[in-house]
Amino acid sequence: MAQFTLYSHAQGPNGWTVAFLLKALGLTYETKYLDFGANEQKSEAFLKINPNGRIPALVDHQNNDxxxxxxxxxxxxxxxxxxTENRFGAGAxxxxxxxxxxxxxxxxxxxxAYFGQAAHFKFFAPEKIPYAINRYEQEVARVLGVLERVLSGREFLVGGKVTIADLSFITWDNFGLNMLLPEGINAEEKFPSVxxxxxxxxxxxxxxxxxxxxxEVVAAQKK
Structure with a gap:
């Protein structure tokens, strides 16, 4: 039996953030990908695990579940x-x-929060609302600007090494740098350090x- 069960979603960014650290620490886990189309995240069974009805949720089987x-x-x-070696923590x-x-x-x-809203209004909202799209695109640029200001003077966010702080940004940056910025902004030119x-x-x-x-999981689910 795996040490952990990770409740996640194949295309959603947040569950994969947890998978990064599980893999980095050599911890075994089984991922259960919830079917949002069937509203599994709102089922009574899952709400007992996560009352918020969202992913991710993590169950530690070696610590009394x-x-x-x-x-x-x-x-x-x-x-x-x-x-135990504090490889991914900032310090005590x-x-x-x-x-x-x-x-x-x-x-x-x-x-x-802002990248999620940008993705929603750009790609998923049933009605294209220019004000909302512009607002959240600008927030994506603002957030990346905060990171750029800091990372232009250091390699990582905390303690001169990769920590959980850095890992937490990866999946949403995949979207933000490639799809969520206002039209005409080149991410590598505008935010080279990020x-x-x-x-x-x-x-x-x-x-x-x-x-x-x-x-691989996304491709398999599309078959």
Whole structure:
């Protein structure tokens, strides 16, 4: 039996963030991909696991089936409990923890929220609303600008190494840098430090493995 069960969605970005760290730490897991078309994420069975009815959720079978939802909470749990060498944590001091937390919160409330709305209004909304599309495209550019300002002076967000803070941005940056910016903005020219950071992160073996797995799962589901 795998050590963890990860409830996710093949095309959704947030579950794969957790998969990055599971792979990096060598933890075994089984992924259950929920069928959003069948509303499985709102089923009574899944709501017992995640009352918010969204993915991801993580069940730790070697810790009395301890369950945690929200991708950033999953990352924090895995790093604190299983990253015994602190490979992916910023450090133990209050200052180090706060610096890491600020980026995790910024990802959740800034990048994830605004990039998600940009994707919705650009690609999925039944009605094209120019105001909404423009608003969220501009927010994508603003968030990338915040990252650019910081990463132009450092290699990674916290502590001079890859941490869960960096890993938390990868999947939404895949969309943001390629599809969600306002028309006419070249991501590599406008945000060169972010683009270089993102390329470096996606080249990490455990990240590349998960992203390849994502492509295979999506392709299989489309057959």
């Amino acid at each position: 301890f369950t945690v939802f929200e991708s950033k909470a999953c990352l924090v749990y895995l790093q604190l409990k299983y990253d 001091t209050a200052e180090q923890q706060a610096e890491q937390a600020q980026w995790l919160y910024f990802q959740a409330s800034g990048q994830g 683009a270089a950071w993102h390329k470096k992160l996606t080249s990490l073996p455990y990240v590349a493995e998960a992203l390849q797995e994502r492509e």
